Amino acid sequence: MKFLVKKEVLVGLTAVVLGLLAGALFMAVTGNNPFTGYFYLFAGGMMNLERLGNTLAMATPLILTGLSVAFAFRTGLFNIGAAGQALIGGLVATAIGLTVGLPKAILLPLILIAAALGGALWAWLPGILKAKFNVHEVVSTIMMNWIAYWLTYYTIPAFFKGSFETESRLISDAASLKTPFLTELFAGSYINMGLFVSLVAVFLVSIVLNRTVLGYRLKAVGYNRFAAEYAGINVNRHIVASMAIAGALAGLGGATLYVGYASSMQIGILPSIGFDGIAVALLASNSPLGVLGSAVFFGILQSGKGFMNAMTKIPPEIGDTIIATIIYFAATSVLIERWFASFTKRKGGKSRV
Amino acid sequence: MQPVVEMLNIRKEFPGILANDNVTITLNHGEVLALLGENGAGKSTLMSVLFGLYQPESGTIKVKGQEVKIPNPNVAGELGIGMVHQHFKLVHNFTVTENIVLGIEPTRGGVLTLKQASEKIRQLSKQYGLDVDPDAKIEDVSVGMQQRVEILKMLYRNSEVLIFDEPTAVLTPQEILELMKIMRNLQAEGKSIIVITHKLKEIKAIADRCTVIRRGKLVGTVSVKDTSQAQMAEMMVGREVSFHVDKGPFNPGATVLQVNNLSVRNNRKLPALKSFTLDVRAGEIVGVAGVEGNGQTEFVEALTGLRPVDSGHILVNGNEITRATVRQRIDAKVAHIPEDRQKRGLVLDYTLAENFVLENHGLEPFSTKGFLNQDAIYAQANRLIEAFDVRSGEGAKSKARGLSGGNQQKAIVGREIDLNPDLLIAVQPTRGLDVGSIEYIHKRLVEQRDAGKAVLLVSLELDEILDLSDRIAVVCRGELVGVVDAKSTDENKIGLMMAGVKTGVAE
DSSP: OOHHHHHHHHHHHHHHHHHHHHHHHHHHHTTOOOOHOOOOHHHHHHHHHHHHHHHHHHHHHHHHHHHHHHHHHHHOOOOOOHHHHHHHHHHHHHHHHHHHHOHHHHHHHHHHHHHHHHHOOOOOOOOHHHHHHHHOOHHHHHHHHHHHHHHHHHHHHHBBBBSSSSBBBBOOOGOOSOHHHHHHTTTTTTTOTTHHHHHHHHHHHHHHHHHHHHHHHHEEEEEHHHEEEHHTOHHHHHHHHHHHHHHHHHHHHHIIHHHHHHHHSSSSOTTTTTHHOOOOOOOOHOOOOHHHHHHHHHHHHHHHHHHHHHHHHHHHHHHHHHHHHHHHHTTHHHHHHHHHHHHHHHTTTTTTT | OOEEEEEEEEEEEETEEEEEEEEEEEEEEEEEEEEETTTTTTHHHHHHHHHTSSSOSSSEEEEEEEEEOOHHHHHHHHHHHEHHHSSSOOOOOOEEEEEEEEETTTTTTTEEOHHHHHHHHHHHHOOOTTOOOOTTTTGGHHHHHHHHHHHHHHHHTOOSHHHHEEETTOHHHHHHHHHHHHHHHHHHHTTTEEEEEEEEEHHHHHHHHEEEEEEEEEEEEEEEEGOOOOHHHHHHHHOOOOOSSOOOOOOOOSEEEEEEEEEOOTTTSEEEEEEEEEEEETEEEEEEETTTSSSSSHHHHHTTSSSSEEEEEETTTTOOOOOOHHHHHHHTEEEOOOOOOOIIOEEEESSSHHHHTTTTTSSSSTTTTTTEEEEHHHHHHHHHHHHHHOOOSSSSSSSSSSSHHHHHHHHHHHHHHHTSSSHHHHHHHTTTOOHHHHHHHHHHHHHHTTTTOOOEEESSSSHHHHHSEEEEEEEETTTEEEEEEEEGGOOOHHHHTTTTTTTOOOO
C-alpha cells in the first residue's frame, strides 16, 4: 500500500514536471524567457498573503469538485456532471442567502446543507437511471448539466434579478462564506470559510473510502459489480448512494464558489470548476489527499497567470495550456508508470536473483 | 533429423520471480510435444518467449537450426510460429473470414477483397477436417468453433509450428474429442505442435513427448508412451499425488436443501430449468452432471439468489428461501463457490485480506458501527492463508489479481468453508487447476461432507463427479434425467444419461 501511494505521487509529480517543461517550451517558442515567465506565474500565485489567499480561494471549489469526481471514479462511476451539480448547489445557496434572514451562525450551515442536498439530488437522478434502466451516467449527467444551466438561466432573472438582467442580487454578509477574520488575515483576498469545508470534506471522503463498510461496498461495486452482487451487496442502492455523495460534494463546491469566492450568480455559464474537477481528480489518481494537492497547484496556475501576463508578454493562455498539457501527461500515466518500471528494473534487477 | 524449434537455456525473470531458469526444450518435426507444469510453473512464459511476447534474459532460440531473435509476434509469424491463446483474440461481430485475414487483409486498389480468402479458408477447413463456415459471424458460433477459427488463422498464415495454450480449458468433453482429432490431422499434414496443459489424460491421448517444468526449472522430458500418468504427475508436483479421495463412511443426516419443481429462465427469457426436483442431505455430496449449458448455471444462480425463480420452491433447513435476497441466503448458511472465480468470486483489485471478508465485512469483529477493523481483517486473512495454503507474493496484502488461478480458487474455497455453511454449493471448483490443487480442493470438499455438511457439486468434469459424489443427479436440457447412486454407476451410464437417455436408470 505504501509503495502504491508513493508510485502514484511520483507519477503525478512527473506529469507536473513534464507539463511545466512543455510550458517552458511554449514560452521559448513564442520568444519569451521561460524562467522569468515561471517566476511571475508562481509569484503571482504565492508572493504575498493576498495572492496566496486568492490561490486558496480559487482552489477551494476545485477541491470539492475534484473530490466529487474522484469519489465517483473510485466507485466505478464517471461523474461528468459536477458542473451542473455545482450550479444547482450554488443556485440553492444563493436562493436561501437572498430570501432567508437568519443570523450567520445558523444561516451558513443551512446554506451548506441545502447546497449539498441540491447537488446530491442532481446526481441522484442519474444514479437511479443507471441502477434501474442501465442509462450510462456520462450521458445522463451531461444532460443534467444543461437542465441545471437553463434552470439557473430562468430562475435568476425571474426571482433574484440584480442590477443587471444577467446577474443575481448580491448576497448579504450573513449569507457569505467570507469572514472578516480570514479576509483581513489574507490582506483582503477572496479566501473564505469554504476552505475549511473543503478540508473537512477531504478528511471525510478519505475516511469513508478507506475505513468504512460503506466505502468497502462502494469500491467493491465499482471494481466488480458481479462479485459484489454475489457477496450479497445491494449493487443498485450503492450506485445511487455513490452518485448522491459525489453530487453533494460538487454541490458544496458550487456553494463555495457562488456564496464564497463570489457574491452573486451570473447566468449563461456552466462553472468551469466542474470539468476542471475531472482534471484535478485525474492528476490526483483519485486519492483525496492528492485532490487537495493538485487543486492547490491548479489554483496557483489559475491565479498566477494574470500576473505573469501583466509582467511579461506571455499570454495568460499559456497557463491554461500548461494545465492542459499536465492533464495529458496525467492521462497517459500508464506510460510514465511503465517508464518507471523499466527504469527500476534495470537498476535493481541485476542485484536481485 | 533436425528439430524444428530449439529453445536452449532460456532464462526469464520478472520482478521477484524467476519464471524460467535455464529451460531447454526441443520440438521435432511432425510431433506433438506437451509442456506440463502446475499453474505458475512458467509454461506460458516460455511459450510467450517463443512467440515474441517476452524477451529472455539469456538463452538462444533456434528455428530449423538457425539461431533467431524474436522481438515480437510478427517475427514469430514470419518464422512460421503460430499460437492459439487460452482466451481467443477474435472480433465478435466480424465473420470468420474477416477475423482470419485481420492484419494481412487482401486488397485490390485499397478495397478489401475477401472472396479469395474465403475460398482459401474453406479449402483449409476441409483439408484439416475443421468444418468451419467462413461466412459465419463469430458471435453466432460455439466456443469450440471459435478455437478452430484461431487454428485456421495459423494455417492461413502457413504456420509450421503451432502452440496451443490450455486448449481444452474452455471446451466440453465432446469438443475436446474433436480437438484431439483435429490435432492428429494437423500432425499428419506435417505440422509440429506444442500443447501447454496440465491435464494428464489429454497428454496420454495426444502427445508424443512431454517436457515437465516445475517452478521455472526443467524437470525432464519423457516419452509419453513409456510414462504413466502417476509418474508424470509426480514429476510435475514433486511428490506423489493420489487421484482418489478417501471418504469417510456414508452417514446422511437430515435434508438440508430441498428443491421442488423449480423452473427458471435463462438470459434470453427461455426456460432453462424445467420443474427440477432434488434433495441434498447433511453429510453427503450430491453431484450434478451434465453437458455445459443444460441449465446448471441457471440452477445454481436460482439457488444462490442471483436469478429470479419462475416457479417452484427452494428450502434450506426447512425454511423457504425461494425469493430471498443473496444476503438472506448467506445468512441462512448457504455458501457458494462460484463457477467463474474472476467474475463472481473475487474483486481482483482488492487485496486477499479484503477478499476474505467479501461476505462478512459488515459483521463483528471485521467492522464495528460501520468502521472496518483492519486488525481483525488481517488476522483472519493470515489464518486463512495458512489454513488453505494460499500462496502469493505479499501474503494478505497481495492483490487478488496477482495470484495464480489455483491460489485464487483456494482463497475462495477457504473463504466459503470458513463461513461454516450448512449447504456448500461448489460449481466447477477445480476448473483450470493443476493436479496438486485439485487434490487439495477435493480433500477439503470431502472434509465438509465428513463433517456433516451438505455439499452440492456442479461440474462438467465427469471424473470429478464420479470421484467425489455419493449420489449423482444428471441434467439434460434443463430437466432432471435421473438420480443415481455413485457406487453403482460408471462413466458410460452417466454419459448416456447426459445425452438424455432415461432407460436403465437405477433410482
